[in-house]
Amino acid sequence: MNARKAFIRRRPFGSLALLVLLIIAGLMWNWRVQLQVFPSIISAYTAKEYCSCRFVMNNPAHYCQSYVKQWLPSTINEDALNKRITARGWGRESAAQWEGPRQGCRLSPPVP
Structure with a gap:
């Protein structure tokens, strides 16, 4: 018991650390x-918000890229013909698909 108290007295900062x-x-x-689960949230947020910005709000691509920019890096691939966004961040990939004017965008499984 005395050895433990002596250790704490001799090294108070080490004990606290x-x-x-x-x-x-x-x-x-x-x-x-x-x-x-956290790494998946980064790519899912980027895909969904970028899809909504581009296809629901009809904003230009450069505006939407700055809108969804985060401190954590992510890559965005846009398929304008099919209105599909694929985002990759922290080794995870998520996709969002535009469903329609009333439904907006929805997260979907990424296409291989």
Whole structure:
């Protein structure tokens, strides 16, 4: 018991850093499902919002690219003929398809 107290007294910042790391590890374990899904959210958001900007609101491409720009990089491919947007970010790919003037855009599985 005295050895533990002596360690904390000798290294207070190291003990605090170890405690913070343990708390962060516990939070990451608790939120592991949400953290695994996060990369998919980036590409899905980009595809859906860009599709809505282009085909529902009829804005020009350069405006929509700046509208959906994020701090995290993503690539956008536009198929204007079929009104389909494919976005790739953080290794995940999502697609959005224009359904019609009343339905707007909808996320759909990417075409291989």
